[in-house]
Amino acid sequence: MQDHGYMKIGNFPELINESAAKIIALSVVIFSVLSILTQSSIPAFFLLYGFFARVLYGPKFDLMSILALKFIIPTLNLPSKMAFGPPKRFAQLIGLIFTIVGILFFYIGEEFLFILTFGILSIFAFLELALGFCAGCFMFSYLVKWKLLPESVCEKCSNINFDI
Numbered sequence: 132m133q134d135h136g137y138m139k140i141g142n143f144p145e146l147i148n149e150s151a152a153k154i155i156a157l158s159v160v161i162f163s164v165l166s167i168l169t170q171s172s173i174p175a176f177f178l179l180y181g182f183f184a185r186v187l188y189g190p191k192f193d194l195m196s197i198l199a200l201k202f203i204i205p206t207l208n209l210p211s212k213m214a215f216g217p218p219k220r221f222a223q224l225i226g227l228i229f230t231i232v233g234i235l236f237f238y239i240g241e242e243f244l245f246i247l248t249f250g251i252l253s254i255f256a257f258l259e260l261a262l263g264f265c266a267g268c269f270m271f272s273y274l275v276k277w278k279l280l281p282e283s284v285c286e287k288c289s290n291i292n293f294d295i
Contacts, residue, residue: 141187145287147219149263150209151190154199155181156259159226163253166233167246175234175249182227186220214268217285221274222259222267226252 158181165174181193190196204211233248258264274280275288 143220144189145216146213147216149212151199156256158195159256160253163249172237178230185223215288218268218271221271225267
């Protein structure tokens with residue numbers, strides 16, 4: 132096992148199925164919008180569990196990921212194009228942070244900030260779903276470029292000639 136010079140938490144995969152990422156993005160849009168429309172924290176807690184599970188272990192313990200990988204993708208015969216895991220993990224971490232902040236806003240009675248937080252989360256999830264644009268991955272690449280994250284976190288990410 133390679134030492135990246137940072138503490139390793141969980142067991143996130145090196146590669147992620149892009150079709151599964153889009154299905155997860157759809158579930159994030161649905162649960163975010165449900166939280167806003169119903170003014171309920173219940174859908175938000177589904178998001179919280181999903182983001183937490185995916186940040187730590189990728190799709191291994193996330194119910195939506197399992198559903199996507201075992202049933203939806205094979206049933207719809209969706210392509211299995213792969214993407215690098217570390218940027219996707221970073222994106223999941225941002226989603227986790229937004230979800231925690233949104234839930235906190237809900238419980239302290241800041242309705243506008245609750246709606247704003249989950250609205251932003253749903254917009255970025257929709258960008259992943261509809262356009263394949265991962266804002267967290269975009270941020271990740273700049274954090275590596277600006278040397279705020281070591282290249283060793285995802286050496287293959289910066290190698291344009293690397294085949295997945």
